[in-house]
Amino acid sequence: MIEIIYVSRASQRFKDNELSNMLKVFRKNNQSKNISGLLLYNGSGTFIQALEGDEHVVSSLYETIRRDPRHSRVNLLGKEEISERKFPDWRMGFQNISKLSLAEQEGFSDFMLHAKPLDFLTAEPSFAVDMLEYFKQSTNLDLDKD
Numbered sequence: 001m002i003e004i005i006y007v008s009r010a011s012q013r014f015k016d017n018e019l020s021n022m023l024k025v026f027r028k029n030n031q032s033k034n035i036s037g038l039l040l041y042n043g044s045g046t047f048i049q050a051l052e053g054d055e056h057v058v059s060s061l062y063e064t065i066r067r068d069p070r071h072s073r074v075n076l077l078g079k080e081e082i083s084e085r086k087f088p089d090w091r092m093g094f095q096n097i098s099k100l101s102l103a104e105q106e107g108f109s110d111f112m113l114h115a116k117p118l119d120f121l122t123a124e125p126s127f128a129v130d131m132l133e134y135f136k137q138s139t140n141l142d143l144d145k146d
C-alpha cells in the first residue's frame, strides 16, 4: 500500500453543499476502490489531501485528481509505502478548517494567516502532515457516516 499527500489551490470558494456533494461522490468511489484518506479545506483557497490504498489504484486516482479543474497547482508533498492505513475509518474524512472556532484555529495560524498558504505548505510539508495527524484525532471531523 502507499500513501500520497498533496496540496492544491481550489479553483473557487466552495459552498458547504457543494463540498458535501463532492464528498458523496469521492466516498462512493473510494469505497469501491478500497481507498481511505482525509481531505482538509481552509475555507478559501487550499486543499490538503491524504490518499491511501493499493499503489496502482492510488496512483491512478491521483492522476485523475491532478487533472480535475476544481483545483490547480496540485503539488505532491509525499508518496510513501505504508504497511498500515493511517485513516482506516474514512473513505474520505473531511474538515473545513475555517469552520472551527478561532481558538481551535489558533494552532494553525501559520497556515491560516499566511498570504500564500500553498507556498507555505510546499516549503513546510511536515506542517501539512501534522495537520492531517491532528484532525485524525479531532472529534470535529466530519465522520464520513453517509
Ligand SMILES: Cc1cc2nc3c(=O)[nH]c(=O)nc-3n(C[C@H](O)[C@H](O)[C@H](O)COP(=O)(O)O)c2cc1C
Binding pocket: 025, 026, 027, 029, 030, 039, 047, 049, 061, 064, 065, 066, 068, 070, 071, 092
Ligand atoms: C480536491 C479534490 C479531491 C478529490 N478527491 C477524490 C477522492 O478522494 N476520490 C475520488 O474518487 N475522486 C476525488 N476527486 C475527484 C476526481 O478528480 C474525479 O472527479 C473523480 O474521481 C471522477 O469520478 P467519476 O469517474 O465517478 O466521475 C477529487 C477532486 C478534487 C478537486
